[in-house]
Amino acid sequence: MxxxxxxxxxxxxxxxxxxxxxxFWIYPILKLFHYSITDYNGFVQDYNYIGLDNFRxxxxxxxxxxxxxxxxxYTVIFVVFSNLVSLGLAFLLNMNIRAIGLYRTAAxxxxxxxxxxxxxxxxxxxxxxxxxxxxxLSWFGLNGADLNLLGSYGTALYAITAVDVWKHIGTTTVIYxxxxxxxxxxxxxxxxxxxxxxxxxxxxxRLPMLATSITINVTLxxxxxxxxxDYPFIMTNGGPGRATSTLLVDIFRIAFKEMQYGKASxxxxxxxxxxxxxxxFFVLKLNKREVSA
Amino acid sequence: xxxPAARTLVHIGISAILLLNLLPLIIALSSSFRxxxxxxxxxxxxxxxxxxxxxxxxxxxxxxxxLTNSLVLTVTSVIVVVVIASMAAYPIARLNxxxxxxxxxxxxxxxxxxxxxVIIPIVxxxxxxxxxxxxxxxxxxxxxxxxPFSSFLYSGxxxxxxxxxxxxxxxIDGAGLLRRFWQIVFPLLLPVTVSVIITQGVWIWNDYFFNxxxxxxxxxxxxxxAMLGFMGDQTNPTAWNVLxxxxxxxxxxxxxxxxxxxxxxxxxxxVGSVKG
Numbered sequence: 001m002x003x004x005x006x007x008x009x010x011x012x013x014x015x016x017x018x019x020x021x022x023x024f025w026i027y028p029i030l031k032l033f034h035y036s037i038t039d040y041n042g043f044v045q046d047y048n049y050i051g052l053d054n055f056r057x058x059x060x061x062x063x064x065x066x067x068x069x070x071x072x073x074y075t076v077i078f079v080v081f082s083n084l085v086s087l088g089l090a091f092l093l094n095m096n097i098r099a100i101g102l103y104r105t106a107a108x109x110x111x112x113x114x115x116x117x118x119x120x121x122x123x124x125x126x127x128x129x130x131x132x133x134x135x136x137l138s139w140f141g142l143n144g145a146d147l148n149l150l151g152s153y154g155t156a157l158y159a160i161t162a163v164d165v166w167k168h169i170g171t172t173t174v175i176y177x178x179x180x181x182x183x184x185x186x187x188x189x190x191x192x193x194x195x196x197x198x199x200x201x202x203x204x205x206r207l208p209m210l211a212t213s214i215t216i217n218v219t220l221x222x223x224x225x226x227x228x229x230d231y232p233f234i235m236t237n238g239g240p241g242r243a244t245s246t247l248l249v250d251i252f253r254i255a256f257k258e259m260q261y262g263k264a265s266x267x268x269x270x271x272x273x274x275x276x277x278x279x280x281f282f283v284l285k286l287n288k289r290e291v292s293a
Numbered sequence: 294x295x296x297p298a299a300r301t302l303v304h305i306g307i308s309a310i311l312l313l314n315l316l317p318l319i320i321a322l323s324s325s326f327r328x329x330x331x332x333x334x335x336x337x338x339x340x341x342x343x344x345x346x347x348x349x350x351x352x353x354x355x356x357x358x359x360l361t362n363s364l365v366l367t368v369t370s371v372i373v374v375v376v377i378a379s380m381a382a383y384p385i386a387r388l389n390x391x392x393x394x395x396x397x398x399x400x401x402x403x404x405x406x407x408x409x410x411v412i413i414p415i416v417x418x419x420x421x422x423x424x425x426x427x428x429x430x431x432x433x434x435x436x437x438x439x440x441p442f443s444s445f446l447y448s449g450x451x452x453x454x455x456x457x458x459x460x461x462x463x464x465i466d467g468a469g470l471l472r473r474f475w476q477i478v479f480p481l482l483l484p485v486t487v488s489v490i491i492t493q494g495v496w497i498w499n500d501y502f503f504n505x506x507x508x509x510x511x512x513x514x515x516x517x518x519a520m521l522g523f524m525g526d527q528t529n530p531t532a533w534n535v536l537x538x539x540x541x542x543x544x545x546x547x548x549x550x551x552x553x554x555x556x557x558x559x560x561x562x563x564v565g566s567v568k569g
């Protein structure tokens with residue numbers, strides 16, 4: 001009955017969503033490519049085509065290099081830590097003990113807070129002298145007053161990435177938990193009968209069964225890491241110097257503060273390419289593994 | 294893990310990990326209940342219960358006004374998203390040809406593009422269409438950015454869990470496409486609809502970026518944007534108690550909803566994500 005029932009007229013149903021998507025998402029993205037070869041400042045619609053000058057500039061001035069490496073470091077730390085911590089937490093929260101519902105709720109709570117609220121609260125945590133970390137360290141007789149995680153070049157990027165990891169653990173854990181709950185009990189029982197220890201059961205039964213959840217979480221955290229913007233924007237404004245300037249923070253700064261929209265667009269085109277390439281590579285790779293698992 | 298001692302140990306371990314995880318929030322909560330002038334060590338937890346800081350934050354962020362604005366923005370956007378994303382997913386899931394496959398990937402690829410990157414052309418497009426920049430403008434972007442993920446969830450669910458056979462009786466009755474979708478298919482999509490409402494509702498409620506770009510009047514600010522008024526206070530210990538009170542006022546509505554609908558929040562995240 002397929003062809004008779006499922007007529008092409010159904011495609012009319014796509015039109016409302018497609019209109020929004022084309023007008024407010026795809027068209028602006030195409031505009032970005034157009035602006036990247038102009039000296040447009042974002043306001044006066046009178047601009048010249050300058051070829052690849054913007055691209056040459058962002059690479060020569062080292063803007064693309066720094067923000068690209070900041071974003072990549074952020075992404076690697078974010079993907080690795082948010083997945084490892086969440087996976088560990090999911091194993092803990094999958095135990096059959098009392099009050100487990102309460103524990104799961106507690107683990108999920110940070111995800112409900114707005115990035116702006118999280119940014120404020122963690123700025124307090126990292127504050128030198130009177131902040132949370134500084135105070136706790138001074139209890140142990142360590143010198144917490146000099147600890148300025150957000151203010152020093154070497155640590156700022158890691159400090160803001162940690163905030164993002166903290167915010168996302170809840171979501172990632174819930175997806176791993178759901179994955180763990182699909183592992184059939186008889187499979188684990190069979191493993192035990194065959195004399196497998198709990199580590200072997202985890203390694204040989206649970207982890208392979210988690211393949212789907214791993215793919216989803218790694219992909220989502222990858223995209224999230226490459227899109228890093230909120231915490232550098234709220235907590236450090238890209239600083240100190242350019243230590244926490246991720247791709248998006250730089251694009252935003254060049255466009256809105258320096259009013260060089262053409263240049264910002266060129267950086268956006270570079271970011272766009274990098275994001276698409278990395279995401280596609282990992283999605284294809286992960287999907288392949290998943291099938292074979 | 295049979296012995297009571299081992300069990301107690303596990304409980305202590307998990308509690309410790311989670312308390313450590315929630316420590317920043319616990320300290321912020323405790324400080325928010327202090328009087329505004331109390332700047333002594335914030336780590337003396339819950340040594341004082343005063344609503345003074347809340348009163349100050351409530352007035353400074355125009356809480357009721359901001360709450361109403363947040364509600365209007367979120368509810369409107371989410372309703373439109375549910376309607377248009379479920380509709381879009383229907384042919385994508387049901388028809389099996391090149392166009393439907395293309396549309397599926399076309400929508401999905403939108404997920405990887407960050408909004409901060411395209412914001413200037415977006416603002417121009419909106420101006421070019423002579424859509425006035427008002428308190429409702431962010432709704433357009435909330436809808437647009439929710440389409441990729443929502444239609445992905447809907448089409449996955451229709452493919453896996455809504456067999457064509459359920460539409461048979463309606464077909465025999467000669468029902469049109471619209472009636473078939475709204476009366477038979479859409480009600481079966483309830484688990485995804487719950488998931489879309491929660492996942493998209495939470496990000497829209499918490500978003501400050503589009504609001505910051507489009508809303509300029511304080512009276513039009515939703516809650517997260519009202520929080521921007523406290524920018525700078527986080528590095529000033531004398532302003533902490535009021536700032537933390539504001540943080541919790543901002544989070545309160547979602548926390549209350551979460552308290553009542555917990556299982557939907559946690560279940561909603563995993564619809565379509567785990568196929569076993």
